Amino acid sequence: MEIKSYYIGTNRQRNAANYHRRWISLVPKTPTSTVQHIVIYFFVQETITNDTDIGYATPTSSKYVVGYANISDFADMYNILQSEKPVHFNWYADAANVVQWFQISTNEEPPGEGPRDFS
Incomplete structure (x- = not known):
């Protein structure tokens, strides 16, 4: 799903063992009937990465895809x-709407695009 724009944020929470420290909210260029919102929460000192719980999807209710990642x-x-x-x-979510993997990526690009190397 192509991304039109994004928001980022950071927060702190008192007396919480499992809090997200940062988040990225992605705005789809073309929302669908099942995905209208995407957010990735970044956790501090968590076992979320490579854990069985890396996110969820709510295609029939709030239309979110939510991913969890390490800070x-x-x-x-x-x-x-x-x-x-x-x-x-x-992303891929199984029949129970549990996210199995997600990624942020680009399209194919030709070599040499990017910052100029002045060395």
Whole structure:
């Protein structure tokens, strides 16, 4: 699903063992009848990465795809959103709407596109 725009944020929460520290909310270029919102929550000191619970989808109610990631993944995903175009969000959710994998990616690009190397 191609991404039109995004929002990012950070927060702190008192007395919470499992809180998200940052989030990225992705706005689909063309929302569908089952996906209108996408958000990735980045957790601190969590076992979310490579865990059985990396997100969920709500296609019949609030139309969200929600992904969970470790805070260490934030910089890479944010960099792609800042520096690439077009950007896509892809995922797979099983029959129970449990997200099995998700990614932020670009289209095929020719070699040499990017910052100029002055060395």
